Amino acid sequence: MRTHLPYIFVFFSFLFVSFSTPFYAFQKNTDKFVVVLDAGHGGNDPGNVGNGFKEKEIALNIVLAVGKSLEKHPNIKVIYTRKTDVFIPLRDRAKIANNANADLFVSIHCNSHHSSAHGTETFVLGLHENQRNFEIAKKENEVIFLEDDYKSHYEGFDPNSPESFIGLTLMQEEYLDQSTQLARLIQDNFAKTLNRVDRGVKQAGFWVLHSTYMPSVLVETGFLTYKPEGVYLNSAKGQGEVSLSIYKGIMDYKMKLDRNIGQNVYNDYSNIDTVNETVDVEDVSNNTAEKLYPNTVFKIQLAASSNKIEPKSYNFKGLKNISMEKEGKIFRYFCGNTSDYNEIKKMAEAAKSKGYRDSFIVAYQNGKRVKLSDAVNSASN
The missing domain is CATH 3.40.630.40 (Zn-dependent exopeptidases)
Structure with missing residues (x-):
């Protein structure tokens, strides 16, 4: 015993x-x-x-x-x-x-x-x-x-x-x-x-x-x-x-x-087409109008780190809707969560203005991360 x-x-x-x-x-x-x-x-x-x-x-x-x-x-x-x-x-x-x-x-x-x-x-x-x-x-x-x-x-x-x-x-x-x-x-x-x-x-x-x-x-x-x-x-x-x-x-x-969000922070460009990738979407009459992709969720990847940091706004220079994912020993940090592509582009600009110059948009479909171009093109077809 x-x-x-x-x-x-x-x-x-x-x-x-x-x-x-x-x-x-x-x-x-x-x-x-x-x-x-x-x-x-x-x-x-x-x-x-x-x-x-x-x-x-x-x-x-x-x-x-x-x-x-x-x-x-x-x-x-x-x-x-x-x-x-x-x-x-x-x-x-x-x-x-x-x-x-x-x-x-x-x-x-x-x-x-x-x-x-x-x-x-x-x-x-x-x-x-x-x-x-x-x-x-x-x-x-x-x-x-x-x-x-x-x-x-x-x-x-x-x-x-x-x-x-x-x-x-x-x-x-x-x-x-x-x-x-x-x-x-x-x-x-x-x-x-x-x-x-x-x-x-x-x-x-x-x-x-x-x-x-x-x-x-x-x-x-x-x-x-x-x-x-x-x-x-x-x-x-x-x-x-x-x-x-x-x-x-x-x-x-x-x-x-x-x-920043801890030591050993680095840029992680896995699973995207190009660094700082942007995708053209069809013109809309009003640039502020919604461009929705109902089956897709867009986020901004801010950074990746070997350290775990609480996903809170104050740890990321006041950016909102912070989330974290872990893959192996690496933690990835995101802001935003929307199906509106115009909205996520505005968030991307806000993140860069806060100092996250290498941040980029990522896309998820059915909870799985996919290439941004694939997500937009599949929705347009």
């Missing part, structure tokens, strides 16, 4: 997430970039209290400061798992992010160790690289023992058993690249702006990260058990500087999305 434990855990984790999250959590919001900020611990869970400092208070102060900075941007929506000193179960933190249709989940904590270890480190979900990472995750996960009837909520998960962590990584696997990118940007701001010791981007099995449907990181802002660092993190100056670095990391990440 022991050898099957990881697989049983994966199965029940899937059921837990699927049935405890409302359906609308899977329907992405398209108007704002949503960031969920999670202050670790709270209420009857003080977190670590190295040198008498309280993790729950420091984490909350930093979260509120990060949120205040983000809220100055009208295209960003901030949601907090807690804004006061209350206890929030781990399972509810991820659920808050999913129900908010969030684009990022950032959980903020303070570290502890029996040595003089100090510095910042940011975690993404993954199997432990070493015993130290396991111990950090273990401490954060043990908060489930404070919850009533925790066994029924966590389906046999045991923070003390390395076997229990095997199934955690599956949920977040598709967001690992984006989570790692965000984590690295946060760490870079700590190191370059504040000259903090950079302990790196690491992987470990944090329950609070595993059930989220978006890029997610857990930031360990420093060690309260290292007194100079504890004094710094407990001060208004330290909390202000740390929150600014995390805020800049989030904004750096968003700026990369705004600039």
Whole structure:
């Protein structure tokens, strides 16, 4: 029975997430970039209290400061798992992010160790690289023992058993690249702006990260058990500087999305006749009149990338009706969806004016992509 434990855990984790999250959590919001900020611990869970400092208070102060900075941007929506000193179960933190249709989940904590270890480190979900990472995750996960009837909520998960962590990584696997990118940007701001010791981007099995449907990181802002660092993190100056670095990391990440749709973007001219192909259609008395092809759907292919980016308007310079298709390891991104050829030509001009100079019109018939010339000619016959 022991050898099957990881697989049983994966199965029940899937059921837990699927049935405890409302359906609308899977329907992405398209108007704002949503960031969920999670202050670790709270209420009857003080977190670590190295040198008498309280993790729950420091984490909350930093979260509120990060949120205040983000809220100055009208295209960003901030949601907090807690804004006061209350206890929030781990399972509810991820659920808050999913129900908010969030684009990022950032959980903020303070570290502890029996040595003089100090510095910042940011975690993404993954199997432990070493015993130290396991111990950090273990401490954060043990908060489930404070919850009533925790066994029924966590389906046999045991923070003390390395076997229990095997199934955690599956949920977040598709967001690992984006989570790692965000984590690295946060760490870079700590190191370059504040000259903090950079302990790196690491992987470990944090329950609070595993059930989220978006890029997610857990930031360990420093060690309260290292007194100079504890004094710094407990001060208004330290909390202000740390929150600014995390805020800049989030904004750096968003700026990369705004600039284009991710790394490794390239022009993809597969399945079209010629680059920037246009097709002459029969003259109509009014250039604005509809030229409909009832059995055909036209779209504008904007780009292709090896990175998965949420198909949202703000990620594509405000263009509307964004969609995504995956073929192999490549994601293709489109705007528009119409059977009116005149309308799609206007959309193509709008896309080029936004900077997508190599974008082009594509056509679909019965859900299958076809050459644009074939679609138009077949409709004309």
